[in-house]
Amino acid sequence: MCGIAGYYGAGLDDSILKEMNACIVHRGPDGEGYFSEGSVGLAHRRLAIVDVAHGQEPMISADGETVLVYNGEVYNYRELRAELEGLGRVFRTASDTEVVLQAYEQWGTEAFDRFNGMFGLALFDRRRNQLVLVRDHFGIKPLYWANAGTEHEPRLLFASEIKPILATGLIEARANERILYRYLQYRIHDDTEETFFDGVRKLLPGEMMTVDLATGRFRIALYTRLREELAELAQVNAPYTPGVVDEYRRRFTEAIRLRLNSEVPVGSALSGGLDSSAVVVTINRLMQEKADGLEAVGTKQNTFSAVFPNAINDEEAYADAAIAVCSGNIEAHKIKPTPEGFDADLVDFVRTMEEPIISSGPYAQYCVMKEASKHVTVLLDGQGADEMMAGYIPYYFAYLRQLKASGDYATLAKESSSSVDIFYRLGRFRLRGMASGKKAVSMGSLLKKSWAGQFSGESFGNIPANLKARLIDDLFVKSLPSLLRYEDKNTMRFSLEGRVPFLDKEVVKYLFSLSDEAIIKEGWNKRVLRDATRGLLPEMISNRRNKIGFTTPEAEWFKLMKERLYKIFMSNSFYSRPYWDREQVLTAFEEYLNGKNDADTMIFWRLLNVELWLREFIDKDETPADVKANKSDYEANPGKELDIASNGSVFRRYPLQTGVFAKDTDLSPAVASYVKRFFDGLPGAPEEARTAVDGSKWYLLVSEKIVAITQGRSFPVWEINVTPAARVLSKFVTRTPAGIGLGSPWSMQIAINEVGLPLIAKAAAASVVGKLQGKTGVFYDVVGHNINAIDGATPYSLGAASNSVKLAPKDPDGVARALSAAVRAALPDGASASFGGTAVMDANDLGVVVMGHDTDLPKETIAGMFKDNPQGQGSQATPMSLVFTQS
Incomplete structure (x- = not known):
């Protein structure tokens, strides 16, 4: 198991290979190798599993004509090797890698369909002057590619992950918005060759790309008829008999035995479900029988289970039951993923997955793999059985509709009655949802119509009335590809090889040759697996109806993590995306937390996942237009002027960039330190600044935001209990930019908390009358102008201001006096003597209010100093200014 990367095209060299390989060290920490010749380059990272002492790659054939880099395992390599030796071939190593290489030399591209295993590989064939890229039959191992050149001068990049392709700098990381829409709207992904990255594609299961090195032309084609074979085998419809169960058990056991071949420790993932439990108990039986080839398992089988004590979807009891029947032959490891851990791992988890995923469920698998990597290097699990x-x-x-369409009403009646408990639970759940009266929420209602409208032609559907056709579609297109992606990313993130015995090619072919009764019979799905493992599995697992698998208690976690989610949904970047309506998302999320709508967590996860994915892979590290990092104290904010006239005088304003103010910030000394920094730096300041400051009377103007925050009058939205009255009243407020005013339920609620609902209602009524009479400002005349200073959560702000609602500061005149005293104490006599005092300002792009001051200036003059809002309302951290009189 390894990672591969490479290129084809002019002007590329080994430096690109090393950049690509550096991105996938986790896929192969045991070694690296490179090969380049002419227009072809190959790179390899090795995770040594079989023939650890040999098998290094790139592997070059004995005659030097073929070069291979390979990621995967071919489990029937011993049989293929024996056949090749019978044809006169001689082997230098005991690795399956050399079998793959010599099989290609012997049979050409026809060799790939002979392989039973998982692989993503690249072959440089000097003899045929071609480069061949191949992915296994089911797509267990990934292989991504991109054309970084032109139609006339192609530059092909390929790798086991997407990150190496992006690392070359030859492909710009851009979102594939069609795939993004299908994921958000229909909850689907991995169903086409396209990825979430525009221009980056993947080979599909069973596909092969052949590049003609002379012309640069490449073609993609299937090397296998496996999908068609399964459809043809489905017509065989062999009767379901006890002999069939015995044969399935034999084949399934052999598939597991083959996947235990390793020179490094092997363990098993155990969720407690039927599939993973069947793998574990089958390995246990092989151990009891002292079967050959189990050396890597050891004296005890290591199992790894994710458990969630007291959570609704905890499967620990089922895992314990499987462990108990293994007669002490198991070393059980239980992993307890937590919301705190998820919060800490979230960015790395998103980076690991490389593309958005359906839910946070695979995080449980991520945690299992992290722990398993401390004990084993290979891990078997039950992936693929469901599909x-x-x-x-x-x-x-689908099966019942098939029976109806075929006119088999006797079987239809029998299966319907046998499945009534399943339908009852499903119907009860849906009826409970319908009867709850909760507001319906769909993803479509949260997306911006201006963006979603361009994808109105997109659709998604399943095969409705043919069971095996539906299963085949899900195996290769609709369902399994995404699960295999999770499997590969999570295992390889922690340098583990994941093996999936249910996806043994021969086992799958045999299964599809059987009648539908082997799949569903008497209301039981997975019938042949249940019957084949009876006596090995406890009845509570064999007869289990509900299915959970490795997943997380997402609903419980999201409520515990609401602060983190709010911060993401209220961030500047989330606000600026063209895909969704942030206000609708916030409303839906708040209503969900309070049980007011029927939204499920997967809606919010998809939004969250896309946002974090965009930040990790797509967003450029650029400073917003309204931000200047490390701005000098002696220059204006971008787009603003230093000088302004007010009441016949000219004033020079110097906005000071500061750290983020928080509730525990001691305001007066913090402000004084920034003012002192300004004066301490004057000797090295531009002459213009020194001249403007010299002998001038000056003032300190401070934003009311930082005053309110440090007074504890700033409230995170997740701590505000919004009442129906606040929700209704806020809808009648004209919405203003950047969260200013009472146009949000949160800001309206703290206004109600501050002065009471009766006064707010009275002011609202007076405002309506005033508007009819042509009057403005009546609302605030009645309710009090401190309410006018309430700020909602502002997406362009830093720190707490981005997700908090702020009341007006208490005693702004007193605050001004305290700040003035601290400043005077901190400055030398000259600067202190010319200091004219402090003003606390409520300034935004809609207007300026002097909330309190201790200067000798009229409020009108102070407001005039700030009529163009020189401190800015973006994420520029300049919450205070020093203002010097110029004339």
């Missing part, structure tokens, strides 16, 4: 043996409820409906 071949109808593991999900919708498959029942």
Whole structure:
């Protein structure tokens, strides 16, 4: 198991290979290798599993004509090797890598369909003057590619992950918005060759790309008929008999035995479900029988389970039952993923997945792999069984519709009655949702119509009335590809090899040759697996109806993590995306937390996942237009002027860039330190600044935001209990930019908390009358102008201001006096003597209010100093200014 990367094209060299390989060290920490010749370059990272002492790559054939880099395992390599030796071939190593290489030399591209395993590989064939890229039959191992050149001068990049392709700098990281829309709207992904990255594609299961090195032309084609074979085998419809169960058990056991071949420790993932439990108990039986080839398992089988004590989807009892029947032959490891851990791992988890995923469920697998990597290097699990043996409820409906369409009413009646408990639970759940009266929420209602409208032609559907056709579609297109992506990313992130015995090619072919009764019979799905493991599994697992698998208690976690989610949904970047309506998202999320709508967590996860993915892979590290990092104290904010006239005088304003103010910031000394910094730096300041300051009377103007924050009058939105009255009243407020005013339920609620609902209602009524009479400002005349100073959460602000609602500061005149005293104490006599005092300002792009001051200036003059809002309302951290009189 390894990672591969490479290129084809003019002007590329080994430096690119090393950049690409550096991105996938986790896929192969045991070694690296490179090969380049002419227009072809190959790179390899090795995770040594089989023939650890040999098998290094790139591997070059004995005659030097073929070069291979390979990621995966071919489990039937011993049989293929024996066949090749019978044809006169001689082997230098005991690795499956050399078998793959010599099989290609012997049979050409026809060799790939002979392989039973998982692989993503690249072959440089000097003899045929071609480069060949191949992905295994089911797509267990990934292979991504991109054309970084032109139609006439192609530059092909390929790798086991997307990050190496982006690392070359030859492909710009841009979102594929069609795929993004399909994911957000339909909850689907990995169903086409396209990825979430525009211009980056992947080979699909069973595909091969051949590049003609003479012309640069490449073509992609299937090297296998496996999908068609399964459809043809489905017509065989062999009767379901006890002999069939015995044969399936034999084949399934052999598939597991082959996947235990390793020179490094092997363990098993155990969720407690039927599939992973079947793998674990089958390995246990092989151990009891002292079967050959189990050396890597050791004296005890290591199992790894994610458990969630007291959570609704905890499967610990089922995992314990499987462990108990293994007669002490198991070393069980239990991993307890937590919301705190998820919060800490979230960015790395998103980076690991490389593309958005359906839910946070795979984080449980991520945690399992992290722990498993401390004990083993290879891990078997039950991936793939659901898609071949109808593991999900919708498959029942497809089967029943099939029976109806075929006129088999006797079987239809029998299966319907046998499945009534499943349908009852499903119907009860849906009826409960309908009867709750909760507001319906769909992803479509949260997306911006201006963006979503361009994808109105997109659709998604499943095969409705043919069970095996539906299963085949899900195996290769609709369902399994995404699960295999999670499997690959999570295992390789921690340098583990994941093996999936249910996806043994021969086992799958045999299963599809059987009648539908092997899949669903008498209301039981996975019937042949249940029957084949009876006596090995406890009845509570064999007869289990509900399915959970490795997942997280997402609903419980999201409520515990609401602060983190609010911060993301209220961030500047989330606000600026063209995809969704932030206000609608926030409203829906708040209503969800308070049980007011029927939204499910997967809606919010998709939004969250896309936002974090965009930050990690797509966003450029650029400073917003309204921000100047490390701005000098002696220059204006971008787009603003230093000088302004007010009441016949000219004033010079110097906005000071500061750190972020928080509730525990001691305001007076903090402000004084920034003022002192300004004066201490004057000797090295531009002459213009020194002249403007010299002998001038000056003033300190401070934003009321930082005063309110440090007074504890700033409230995170997740701490505000919004009442129905606040929600209704806020809808009648004209919405203003950047969260100013009472146009949000949160800001309206703290206004109600501050002065009481009766006064707010009275002011609202007076405002309506005033507007009819042509009067403005009546609302605030009645309710009090401190309410006018309330700020909502502002997406362009830093720190707490981005997700908090702020009341007006208390005693702004007293605050001004305290700040003036601190400043005077901190400055030398000259600067202190010319200091004229402090003003606390409520300044934004809509207007300026002097909330309090201790200067000798009229409020009108002070307001005039700030009529163009020189401190800015973006994320520029300049909450105070020094203002010098010029004339």
